[in-house]
Amino acid sequence: MIKVEKVQVWGFEHAVRGMRNPYDSWEKSDSTFCKVTDCYNCDNTYLGKPCFVIGANDLKLMRQLFAAGTEHRKFLRQIVVSMDIIAPFYWWKEFDTYKVGTVANSCSTMHTIAKKEFTLDDFSTEHLTNTSIKVLGDLIRTMNVFRDSYLRNGNKVDWWQLIQLLPTSYNQKRTVTFNYENAATIIKQRNNHKLNEWNDFIEELLKLPNLAKIIGK
Numbered sequence: 001m002i003k004v005e006k007v008q009v010w011g012f013e014h015a016v017r018g019m020r021n022p023y024d025s026w027e028k029s030d031s032t033f034c035k036v037t038d039c040y041n042c043d044n045t046y047l048g049k050p051c052f053v054i055g056a057n058d059l060k061l062m063r064q065l066f067a068a069g070t071e072h073r074k075f076l077r078q079i080v081v082s083m084d085i086i087a088p089f090y091w092w093k094e095f096d097t098y099k100v101g102t103v104a105n106s107c108s109t110m111h112t113i114a115k116k117e118f119t120l121d122d123f124s125t126e127h128l129t130n131t132s133i134k135v136l137g138d139l140i141r142t143m144n145v146f147r148d149s150y151l152r153n154g155n156k157v158d159w160w161q162l163i164q165l166l167p168t169s170y171n172q173k174r175t176v177t178f179n180y181e182n183a184a185t186i187i188k189q190r191n192n193h194k195l196n197e198w199n200d201f202i203e204e205l206l207k208l209p210n211l212a213k214i215i216g217k
Contacts, residue, residue, distance in 0.1 A: 001124040001171065002197040003086040004204040011079040011179075012052035012210070019061060019075035030055025054210050062214045066184070076180040077101065081208060084175050088124040090168040091197040101182050106174040113162050114147050123169040127196075139165065183208060184215050 012031070020026050034051045054062070065073040087095070092106075118140045125133060143165055150158035183205045190198040206212045 001086075001088065001126060002091060002200050004201070005084050005086075006175075007081070007083045007204075007208070009079065009081050009209050012054070015075040015078035016054070016058050018078060019058075019065065028057050030057045051209065054213070059210075059213060063216065066214055066216075070181070073181070076184060076214075079180040080177065081179065081183065082175065082177045083204075084173060085201075086171050086173045087197055087201075088169045088171050089166075091195060092172060092174070093168070094195070094198075098178070098182055098186065102176065102178040104174045104176045107172055109163070109166070109170075109172070113166070114150050114159065117147065118143050122171060123167065124171060124197075125169065136167070136169070139167065180208070180211060180214070183211060187215065187217070 013033075016029060016031050017026065020029055031052060031054045034053050062073075062075065065075065120133075120137065120140065123136065123140075125136065128136065143162055146158045146161040146165075149155065150162070187202050187205055190202060193199060206217055211217075
């Protein structure tokens, strides 16, 4: 299971301007901000600005630079994305591969693990068999016993049981910031991955403003 929400994208204006610096070709730029306040085609808004509509000239150059390689498509690193992602630990372990250009602020397991009672909804279970669901249910009940004991007595032994019993299917929310270069890399490297979460995440990335157009998807 993976859920993406509260998506914001910004930086197109200065990325396009900077993209044309090496060619002194600013006069050829044909991108603009959308004039319609409630346009259903709008890609995004940020800080009250309307969405940025990429013109045909700018899109052509973007595609040329993208095809030329990472050393030429620096403009992608100036387009920034922020989103909240809820996903299981086993997916976050793989996402943590992408350290350069990404920042994540997560809900703290250490600080909040005992804050609420554990339920089946706290875990990714869509691929579990009935037998496995029963095993997980038994584990959840056991963890809730230790949680109740910890809340009553503050015994760190009980807290350790929660920390070390917690399965990797436990869902955690993180607020993540990255750029379009990171997004393009993920789409290339994780396409048709055996984890469904990666394929679902790529679908969300391809919804980002103009990204699919730029990378030719």
